Amino acid sequence: MTIMNEIPEWLTLVSVEAGKRLGLPGPLVFPPELVTLAVEGIELIELEPSWTSDFPLPEFGFLAADMVDFYDDYEFSEWIPGAWPLALDGGGGFFCLDLRAANADGEIPVVWVHASNLGWGDDEAVRVAASLADLLSPSK
Template sequence: MADVVSHHLWQSHFDAVRRGPSTFDAVALARARTALSEELGFAEPFILPPLLAEILEAGVLWCSRGVGERYAEFGWLGADMADVSRRYECAQYMPAGVPIAFDGGGGLYLLDARGGRNDGRQPVVWSHSGSLGWEDGDHRIAAVDFESFVHDESAV
């Protein structure tokens, strides 16, 4: 399957990977997709990028990488994506933004599902959790999709 990437390949794009017992199995994935659909107002279950689902199913809780003088952390939200969306009032401040990871410094990485985009290939954006928004200056594009986000170390 073309969308399936081995753990060795995606893991090689991070300097450190912290795993825990995997609680993001098929049942948790289905629940997360349903909760996100409800949060977004989608009729169909929300489709996570396949590589994100794979990382979460592998029990990955946190990753980091350094690129030159830049350093990035990714605290994956897993099954808590819809809950974080509610807590940070994404529906009000950043409608159709799907939080996927904290950056360790007050920011969130989100999937951009505006326009009802539900194909697992949403762009990844970053926004500070204290100023979430789609206005210029409130967010920046991190990558064209999740796979690029993981594979292109400059996409942070």
């Protein structure tokens, strides 16, 4: 379990800025797995290439303190409102939280979108996991 005083200051600032940009009543509460990545300083995770049947997921390059900059630079609020970028995939795509589909128990689905084709259309956003924990778990 993560102790609150272990959470890096930059993550708290990103949480506050994310809440503002997304129009939330307070800071964006990140999944515990993301907090663990931040606390442990993990920047890159190689994902199982066959995690889904036809969608390769080569890596999870954690954006860390740069999440706000990527959100602004790629105009997520305009092109894909309700998405928050978490990581790059190493091939021009983003892994994002789909905050439109967050459920009451705090589970937030993860979608993949290509940087050159941001949007919620069927040919743009691909749901890759029910949660960040599912995405980062090894295949069964």
